[in-house]
Amino acid sequence: MEKDIRTLGRRAKDASRLCAKLGTEEKNRGLLAVAEELCSRSAYLLEENEKDLKAAEEKGVKQSLIDRLRLTEQRIADMAEGLRQVAALEDPIGEVLSMKTRPNGLRIGKRRVPLGVAGIIYESRPNVTADAFGLCFKTGNAVILRGGSDAIHSNLAIVSVIKDGLKKAELPQDAILLVEDTSRKTVGEMMKLHEFIDVLIPRGGAGLIANVVENSTVPVIETGTGNCHIFVDASADINMAVDIIENAKTQRMGVCNACESLVIHAEAAKAALPRIVERLKSHQVEIRGDERARELVPGIVPASEEDWGTEYLDAVISVKIVDSIDEAIAHINRYNTGHSESIITKDYDHALKFQDEVDAAAVYVNASTRFTDGFEFGFGAEIGISTQKLHARGPMGLEALTSTKYIIFGSGQIRE
């Protein structure tokens, strides 16, 4: 198997050389051909998906996961539409970001190029298969996908349909490769393929991501975990605070940009906290607070030290009362995961201070953390949300899948 996954790596590397040479029109033609193929083969995709659903039901997998695994005509149409949207985006490859002439006459330019081979390790949602392919193909990269065992029949079917689409468009079918063995071992092997894979993007739960960060020799872009805070400052508009907190916590509970923790200035707490608690309780959210919060409002359960660092992804939120913006920022910088943080304030200096000093991918003033998303930011697509500082930070669009190279035009220059 070690040998097989290396073979896969080598095939991807070879394909990446071909993909890098494709022009924008060829790549768009490929994306549209694949979209067409997905739609026309939906009966086959549903049939294969049914095998995964049946196996999951037999294993007693919980209903919410089965829902994520399920393909429908609509979801297949959405995958195809996603590819068409990516085709419509501007191609970042080939752009010369800057070009200067040096005193010795050398013209030195910096050109955007593909990364080469991207590896994506993900869990049960089969739509990621088509989405990841689309973004990688548009940026001239080959992609090796390693999905979860629960979705293996769906993923095999989607990949074979994508390959058929590429074949019809006379484009390299190895632009997409799937690791067919979904045993744990293949994740480990894929993480060591730095000879062939240029970047590894894990998409899934905190356990998967930690495993990849700890063990990969391939450069990793860490995505996803979001212990996001909202700080209600002393001067906050309380109506706005209540609406934003409701939205950030309850609009979708299980996502990384949902709010998991409130920090409230003592001067605002007396007026704001009862209303916040009331609104959240109307959505059955459990509130865990420090002693001061619990003194102010009944029905708040005690928060432990562990709560401050927990991404619940569920109907739970923690509340801490502070005496200053400095205390709020220190708390947030200690416990956050570098995802999205928001301050609700009318104070100009506090707004700027919060944006300056909070260390996170996205720092908001007077808005919901739920906007941290490639589509909401106007990128048109998203391969994930980076919570690390190297290469890409925050929602990653097409540019995150590119590198640069220096191109130098000389006329015989040698170094003195």
Add this chain to the structure above:
Amino acid sequence: MEKDIRTLGRRAKDASRLCAKLGTEEKNRGLLAVAEELCSRSAYLLEENEKDLKAAEEKGVKQSLIDRLRLTEQRIADMAEGLRQVAALEDPIGEVLSMKTRPNGLRIGKRRVPLGVAGIIYESRPNVTADAFGLCFKTGNAVILRGGSDAIHSNLAIVSVIKDGLKKAELPQDAILLVEDTSRKTVGEMMKLHEFIDVLIPRGGAGLIANVVENSTVPVIETGTGNCHIFVDASADINMAVDIIENAKTQRMGVCNACESLVIHAEAAKAALPRIVERLKSHQVEIRGDERARELVPGIVPASEEDWGTEYLDAVISVKIVDSIDEAIAHINRYNTGHSESIITKDYDHALKFQDEVDAAAVYVNASTRFTDGFEFGFGAEIGISTQKLHARGPMGLEALTSTKYIIFGSGQIRE
């Protein structure tokens, strides 16, 4: 020790929060104060350096390494001058790279911010200590340095003098921290400090770099190894080719952007190879070639498969004869290390094809590979040359030590 290095990590993280808040004037004031302190304390630095030199001589370290280890009044003045030059560079921190207003009124900007804590693992040259500090401090980062045991007295002295300079300027002394234990173990421990260190940059030989790439859980920027090629195309100006090859191979043999391998088109070889060999032999360079090269010119020794992949860093070069530019590009993409590659040609299409298809940080037409360098590229300084594709590629100036964050100005927006 594990505990101690974690303490160091935490101190660096705390210091990085303070450094990130410093304005450009404060940072420049610090750099100038440190430059001043280095100059005025040169007697102390030379005294401590003498201990390292003596120990190295007793250990029988070879003269070239002792030369790299040696500090002189001039080298100390150069370190100080380097810091003054960094002070004069534009501060990249705080620049808003783009800002857009979304349809919902959210103003989303992307701002350049420090990375946080940089870790540098390096070998014997003590000037790296001051250079790395300067670049990290200018970009608002704290830095943890782990130098080699051969230079420990010099590094301790330089770091203490830098801290004294920072103290006089009333700036955070923990902006620079040195791992004082130079046992092998501390390299391993430092590589696991992803909780505190945001990027690790190894500077040294291939063994050190491979060790860090294979074992670090901190994101790494791979630097340095350069198996650089020059391709002499059929249409090359032979005089130009000979001059460029001489320069790229012999101007400085032990550096990463020196040429290690020639690829020559068969149509050019008959006229070009004898002259290239003659010129290189005048510099006592050993030439290792394939059979066709050896048939053309006497005095070429046989090249083995291993030679194609070897970065000699010495007076040796390999030569391969090819029948087409495609064969040349395939050979280069198979054996290069992604550093610097050059084509000598008069053919317009071949020049563009080579730049398009060769996969390396810097791809030259009609120029020496020796120009791949932060100063030669006009960056004013360099922290190393990245041979990976993520985050930074090629010579890294101040920008490579920065990240970005999204700053979002709202007025109560919630997600629908």
